[in-house]
């Protein structure tokens with residue numbers, strides 16, 4: 001674990017899939033289980049809230065967001081993760097994001113800047129970002145833009161896909177500016193336990209790097225709410241230094257097109273990063289922030305959403321024998337050769353899925369850990385999903 005990667009660059013898995021399927025006609029009316037774009041109904045309050053705040057489209061939004069946005073988010077985090085004893089300060093620990101993707105990308109630039117003094121003092125040539133493999137492509141894009149070396153970490157089912165930093169060479173940890181880690185993980189649906197978060201936080205503080213915890217699937221779980229990185233930090237009791245958590249309404253509230261999310265955590269990082277964001281990052285429009293205030297104040301639509309996913313995972317168990325993941329909305333199926341299966345599903349059944357290899361980089365030895373797998377996004381309505389699963393059962397045998 002922890003060996004530098006090959007020089008391969010991450011490419012959007014959707015682009016790769018388009019290229020691979022080009023010229024192949026679908027064997028039936030297409031069903032898209034490739035893109036992780038929730039197709040459940042959007043909450044009924046979205047339209048009225050935008051209408052009531054329409055005038056805010058006439059103003060440039062501030063990068064720090066509205067007071068209402070930050071205090072609503074801080075209160076939601078305190079409730080969700082039991083932070084009453086060390087609450088989130090809405091003034092210094094929260095920023096709105098135009099969806100979590102841009103925040104995850106920009107965070108790498110902030111981490112590189114944060115590392116700058118140490119880089120100059122120690123003459124370290126190539127600072128490192130640690131990524132579990134597979135990973136969400138925006139992490140690699142951020143690392144690339146910030147000129148960081150990507151080091152891939154093995155993280156298998158035995159650790160719920162969480163990396164063990166005890167296995168990473170000290171020479172690499174000394175150069176590390178940040179670790180990206182998701183929980184629930186995309187694509188496997190693994191969920192970090194509090195002890196996993198605690199170990200990662202302790203390592204990050206020992207070596208003074210940032211943890212970028214991608215918790216955008218935190219509300220999509222089968223029965224037990226995933227513990228969060230802030231919860232683990234609160235239990236340690238030394239504040240939120242070295243930690244940022246990224247959240248989004250895209251999955252929680254079926255609003256991928258709204259582009260609303262937030263980041264919370266380390267106030268020193270947020271203060272420095274705000275300088276950069278103020279000049280370059282996309283702001284979140286006022287009416288969109290108003291929707292977010294309504295969405296983080298309502299759990300009923302989120303519970304309904306979870307119930308829909310749970311019903312579809314029950315169907316997948318029945319029809320494909322697939323095990324439900326603990327969190328998230330993907331099936332991660334071992335089919336022997338994910339790319340071959342994806343092409344066959346498209347050609348013979350019109351079902352679009354993503355080969356696992358497209359979500360990974362080859363490790364130092366040249367192996368691609370995603371090769372045997374197929375990612376299936378369970379994002380369509382029940383009827384469409386049932387039809388797609390029927391076709392998949394036929395093709396995959």
Ligand SMILES: Cc1ncc(COP(=O)(O)O)c(C=O)c1O
Pocket residue numbers: 036098099100101102104136182186214216247248249250256260261
């Ligand atoms: C693991 C992971 N992180 C972040 C995102 C970004 O989501 P958004 O920018 O819509 O919040 C996605 C989207 O699919 C994702 O799968």
